[in-house]
Amino acid sequence: MTSLCIGLAGVVWVSLPLHDFTLAWQHSIEKIRWEEDYQVTPAGLVLGEARVRGNGAGMDIPDDARLRDGAWHYHRQLPPLQPLRAGRTPEAGDYQVCAAGRCQWLSDWLGPPKQDVAAVDFWACERPQSDPLRAAQP
Template sequence: MIGLCLGLAGVVWAQLPVSSFTLAWDHTVEKIRWEEDYRLTETGLVLEEARVRGNGAGMEIPEDARLEKGSWHYRRPIPPLQPLSLGRTPQAGDYQLCVEGDCHALSHWVGAPDINEPAIQLWTCTRGGDAQ
C-alpha cells in the first residue's frame, strides 16, 4: 500500500496512510498563507495546485493565476518529487499537513522543529517506508 513517509535521508520518522494531502505554511516575512495540494503516485509526489493569499517578498503570483475566494490559484508543471525537501527551523515556524480538511502541524507526527535538524523530507513509500 502506498503512503506518505516523513523523515530525512531515507530514515522514516513517521508514515501516513494517505493518497493526497495539502502542505500549508505562513511566509516567514510577509505572514501570508501558502498552500500546495499533492497527490501520491508510485513515481513521487505530484503537485496538483498551489494557492497563495497575496504577494510580497519572494512571492510573485504567476501570470496565469486566477483569484478565487481571496487566494490566487495556479499550477506549476513540475515532475513528481521524490523526495520533497523542506527547510524546517524553530524561527520559521512549522508546516501544516492537511488531509481531507483536517490540518495538523508536522510536529504532531515528528516533533517540533529543531535547529539541529533544519530539514525534513516527504516521499511516497510503501508500508515498510521504502521509497517507490
C-alpha cells in the same frame, strides 16, 4: 499500498496512509499562508494546485494565477518529486499536513522544529504488507 513518508535522508520518522494531501505553511516574513496540493503516487509526489493569499518578499504570484475566494490559484508543471525537501527551522515556523478536511502540525508527529535539523523530506513510500494491528486480530 503507497503512503506518505516524512523524515530525512531516507529515514522514516512517520508514515501516513494518504493518497493525497495539502502541505500548508505561513511565509516566515510576510505571514501569508501558502498551500500546495499533492497526490501520492508510486513515482513520487505530484503537485496539483497551489494557492497563496498574497505576495511580498520573494513571493511572486505566477502570471497564470487566478484570484478566487481571496487566494491566488495556480498550477506548476513539475515531474513527480521524490523526495520533496522543505526547510523547517524554529524561526520559519512549522508546516501543516491537511487531508480529508483536517490539518495537523508536523510538530504533532515530529516535535517542534529544531535548529540542528533544518529540513524535512516528504516522499511516496510503500506501506508494510503486514499490519501489526490486523495480525493481532483473530
